[in-house]
Amino acid sequence: MLLDPEELxxxxxxxxxxxTEMHAExxxxxxxxxxxxxxxxxxxxxxxxxxxxxxIHLKSQxxxxxxxxxxxxxxxxxxxxxxxxxxxxxxxHYDTEAPQRDIDCVFPIRTLRTLVARGVVGAxxxxxxxxxxxxxxxxPIVEETAPExxxxxxxxxxDAALLTPG
Amino acid sequence: xxxxxxxxxxxxxxxxxxxTVSVSVRPEITAYVGVPRAAxxxxxxxxxxxxxxxxxxxxxxxxxxxxxxxxxxxPGTIVELPFRWxxxxxxxxxxD
Numbered sequence: 455m456l457l458d459p460e461e462l463x464x465x466x467x468x469x470x471x472x473x474t475e476m477h478a479e480x481x482x483x484x485x486x487x488x489x490x491x492x493x494x495x496x497x498x499x500x501x502x503x504x505x506x507x508x509x510i511h512l513k514s515q516x517x518x519x520x521x522x523x524x525x526x527x528x529x530x531x532x533x534x535x536x537x538x539x540x541x542x543x544x545x546x547h548y549d550t551e552a553p554q555r556d557i558d559c560v561f562p563i564r565t566l567r568t569l570v571a572r573g574v575v576g577a578x579x580x581x582x583x584x585x586x587x588x589x590x591x592x593x594p595i596v597e598e599t600a601p602e603x604x605x606x607x608x609x610x611x612x613d614a615a616l617l618t619p620g
Numbered sequence: 621x622x623x624x625x626x627x628x629x630x631x632x633x634x635x636x637x638x639x640t641v642s643v644s645v646r647p648e649i650t651a652y653v654g655v656p657r658a659a660x661x662x663x664x665x666x667x668x669x670x671x672x673x674x675x676x677x678x679x680x681x682x683x684x685x686x687x688x689x690x691x692x693x694x695p696g697t698i699v700e701l702p703f704r705w706x707x708x709x710x711x712x713x714x715x716d
Contacts, residue, residue, distance in 0.1 A: 488634075488654045491640075505626075552672050560669065564675070565679050565682045574686075575686065585629070595629065604632045605636065613638065614689050615633050616643070616686055619642075
């Protein structure tokens with residue numbers, strides 16, 4: 455079902471009011487134009503990667519910087535075969551209780567493996583990516599983080615990606 | 621803000637030749653940032669793919685979102701998925 459533009463507009467106005475009250479330095483960052491790529495083959499023959507901004511990382515990796523008021527736009531590599539128990543969550547701007555108990559609530563790594571086993575998806579990428587999405591000014595994501603993740607996924611032969619927030 | 625970050629990374633991937641879809645529980649942010657395709661769920665933040673210990677729910681939602689990559693026809697497509705919060709039977713286990 456497509457969304458009601460009036461409902462979207464009401465939600466958007468509420469969001470702007472809330473964010474500008476909470477984060478004086480917040481700069482709304484949007485894409486200059488929306489890109490488009492056709493998959494070009496069935497999902498069942500495609501390699502799919504996950505990118506999650508919910509603050510996920512391997513527990514063996516450094517956590518994200520939750521104290522910097524400008525956020526943390528670094529990323530973490532998550533091996534496609536990482537066990538769910540090896541993945542932790544560091545994020546201060548939403549309630550992480552659910553993903554701490556079940557990482558697939560935000561980062562469907564086991565779910566993707568199930569879809570591969572069922573033949574819905576061709577293969578899981580050898581590496582997925584985690585980020586911590588609290589970055590009030592998105593410019594460093596546009597200029598640094600996003601192109602680097604895109605370059606790595608393309609080099610790995612990834613055809614499609616599912617992105618999830620916190 | 622997670623949604624803003626998702627949208628910015630998503631567009632870069634799409635521009636690099638990777639077909640993408642994002643999951644959103646804040647469609648107003650997703651629409652503002654501008655993404656190729658998104659699946660909207662009326663779910664709380666922290667659980668965009670569903671509830672704790674619901675692998676079948678996560679699977680159904682993930683599959684439905686991924687299928688948008690095959691079915692969406694134009695940039696900026698945001699589709700609400702027909703899942704409702706706390707309506708799925710609970711199951712035990714299903715993890716690694």
